[in-house]
Amino acid sequence: xxxxxxxxxxxxxxxxxxxxxxxxxxxxxxxxxxxxxxxxxxxxxxxxxxxxxxxxxxxxxxxxxxxxxxxxxxxxxxxxxxxxxxxxxxxxxxxxxxxxxxxxxxxxxxxxxxxxxxxxxxxxxxxxxxxxxxxxxxxxxxxxxxxxxxxxxxxxxxxxxxxxxxxxxxxxxxxxxxxxxxxxxxxxxxxxxxxxxxxxxxxxxxxxxxxxxxxxxxxxx
Amino acid sequence: xxxxxxxxxxxxxxxxxxxxxxxxxxxxxxxxxxxxxxxxxxxxxxxxxxxxxxxxxxxxxxxxxxxxxxxxxxxxxxxxxxxxxxxxxxxxxxxxxxxxxxxxxxxxxxxxxxxxxxxxxxxxxxxxxxxxxxxxxxxxxxxxxxxxxxxxxxxxxxxxxxxxxxxxxxxxxxxxxxxxxxxxxxxxxxxxxxxxxxxxxxxxxxxxxxxxxxxxxxxxxxxxxxxxxxxxxxxxxxxxxxxxxxxxxxxxxxxxxxxxxxxxxxxxxxxxxxxxxxxxxxxxxxxxxxxxxxxxxxxxxxxxxxxxxxxxxxxxxxxxxxxxxxxxxxxxxxxxxxxxxxxxxx
Numbered sequence: 389x390x391x392x393x394x395x396x397x398x399x400x401x402x403x404x405x406x407x408x409x410x411x412x413x414x415x416x417x418x419x420x421x422x423x424x425x426x427x428x429x430x431x432x433x434x435x436x437x438x439x440x441x442x443x444x445x446x447x448x449x450x451x452x453x454x455x456x457x458x459x460x461x462x463x464x465x466x467x468x469x470x471x472x473x474x475x476x477x478x479x480x481x482x483x484x485x486x487x488x489x490x491x492x493x494x495x496x497x498x499x500x501x502x503x504x505x506x507x508x509x510x511x512x513x514x515x516x517x518x519x520x521x522x523x524x525x526x527x528x529x530x531x532x533x534x535x536x537x538x539x540x541x542x543x544x545x546x547x548x549x550x551x552x553x554x555x556x557x558x559x560x561x562x563x564x565x566x567x568x569x570x571x572x573x574x575x576x577x578x579x580x581x582x583x584x585x586x587x588x589x590x591x592x593x594x595x596x597x598x599x600x601x602x603x604x605x606x607x608x609x
Numbered sequence: 610x611x612x613x614x615x616x617x618x619x620x621x622x623x624x625x626x627x628x629x630x631x632x633x634x635x636x637x638x639x640x641x642x643x644x645x646x647x648x649x650x651x652x653x654x655x656x657x658x659x660x661x662x663x664x665x666x667x668x669x670x671x672x673x674x675x676x677x678x679x680x681x682x683x684x685x686x687x688x689x690x691x692x693x694x695x696x697x698x699x700x701x702x703x704x705x706x707x708x709x710x711x712x713x714x715x716x717x718x719x720x721x722x723x724x725x726x727x728x729x730x731x732x733x734x735x736x737x738x739x740x741x742x743x744x745x746x747x748x749x750x751x752x753x754x755x756x757x758x759x760x761x762x763x764x765x766x767x768x769x770x771x772x773x774x775x776x777x778x779x780x781x782x783x784x785x786x787x788x789x790x791x792x793x794x795x796x797x798x799x800x801x802x803x804x805x806x807x808x809x810x811x812x813x814x815x816x817x818x819x820x821x822x823x824x825x826x827x828x829x830x831x832x833x834x835x836x837x838x839x840x841x842x843x844x845x846x847x848x849x850x851x852x853x854x855x856x857x858x859x860x861x862x863x864x865x866x867x868x869x870x871x872x873x874x875x876x877x878x879x880x881x882x883x884x885x886x887x888x889x890x891x892x893x894x895x896x897x898x899x900x901x902x903x904x905x906x907x908x909x910x911x912x913x914x915x916x917x918x919x920x921x922x923x924x925x926x927x928x929x930x931x932x933x934x935x936x937x938x939x940x941x942x943x944x945x946x947x948x949x950x951x952x953x954x955x
Contacts, residue, residue: 543903549925560929
């Protein structure tokens with residue numbers, strides 16, 4: 389019988405689910421706007437009811453995503469300030485050491501494997517990439533929704549620059565999810581075919597021992 | 610003598626050699642119809658001149674090839690059958706049916722035109738073949754090319770005058786330029802569509818692009834095809850071209866003509882460039898009320914971003930051209946290394 393341990397709270401699981409839905413919506417309605425001259429993009433846009441409908445859905449999803457991100461930041465900052473939350477995703481020196489250790493291990497230069505805490509350096513990279521990327525797409529997205537208001541305070545060229553940034557950052561986020569997140573949550577031999585932890589909140593003790601040994605030791609202490 | 614000749618001619622005409630030598634028929638007809646006083650009073654009280662200028666007809670595209678009877682069928686009888694037309698205009702509208710016997714393609718294309726639609730609504734002033742081409746003195750309509758806009762200007766005087774002041778109209782008038790569009794290049798000649806329909810509007814960027822997207826043509830005049838390309842890839846052009854695919858003729862987006870004008874399109878270089886630039890905020894405000902003077906800078910004036918034009922935009926593009934391959938490449942490398950290690954471990 390496998391012992392299951394709680395890894396994610398209900399709030400975290402709901403948050404992941406909502407972000408997953410919104411991110412998918414934003415990609416489906418955003419990438420065809422970036423590549424609108426391609427046949428596949430025009431087909432998606434027409435299937436969704438035309439460019440105006442696509443923009444409308446994208447903006448609503450974007451505003452909801454902004455709210456989710458804002459709530460996340462408020463919860464984390466409030467949790468940290470009140471001392472009720474341990475900031476396990478803060479990047480520290482050990483993460484760089486772990487990255488180097490892992491790289492040496494992958495290259496076969498050493499048999500020593502890095503031992504991770506609650507989040508390993510790859511997960512921290514993805515988290516901070518997501519936070520920074522979210523801030524960029526949110527700010528530039530707001531510029532694109534309100535160009536006239538923005539041009540009242542900032543040079544007009546900020547608007548096409550925001551579009552370039554929004555478009556580039558959106559593609560970067562999409563590719564990161566396709567390449568990195570799909571690998572780590574689905575194709576990685578350790579979790580194949582599907583890492584259910586973020587949906588159930590549960591992780592087996594054996595997996596925690598393998599993937600987050602320092603956290604397990606911390607819990608048992 | 611005169612009476613004898615008339616009787617002779619009447620006899621000739623009565624025999625009606627429709628398949629005879631055109632020159633003979635023409636001479637037969639002109640023997641009466643060259644008379645400048647020959648006219649008919651119509652039921653409306655208008656007089657219809659029946660005189661044909663020999664020189665005009667003989668030097669026309671039909672002169673010497675077609676006989677009078679080819680168009681004026683039934684007139685081989687003498688005395689001629691009575692006209693059913695009550696007014697000069699009715700006579701003219703009825704006559705143009707004659708053209709379709711030979712020019713069937715252009716005739717049927719004309720039936721799709723806004724002019725034919727107006728005619729079928731009962732507007733007898735709508736133009737028929739002969740109003741544009743003439744009747745007995747028909748010449749190639751595009752010789753010289755500038756004649757075309759004058760022909761349209763007979764009715765469309767306002768538009769024709771505007772066109773004459775435009776970059777296109779001036780090049781045509783001053784340099785007899787053969788590349789600039791005359792009326793028919795945009796509107797076509799026979800199947801002239803109503804230019805106020807939505808579909809006409811949503812298709813108009815393609816129309817401008819058919820010249821302004823043609824690199825070889827634009828190079829002759831030092832113009833850039835980037836104007837068309839940049840329009841199609843920025844917000845307005847993207848919206849307009851996607852809306853056009855819906856085919857319902859509806860778009861809220863600005864098209865070429867919304868900023869540049871339609872018939873009065875000015876030159877966008879030289880002195881005019883500064884005028885356009887100075888008016889740009891007003892142009893924007895016609896769709897974007899409340900736009901401030903810095904708002905037009907959101908529009909890159911058909912420039913593709915570079916270090917000299919829109920450097921901020923270009924810098925952002927560069928960041929992502931570098932960042933995306935770097936990050937995604939790095940992640941792929943890490944995945945490959947991991948897979949490799951897993952395989953080695955087994």
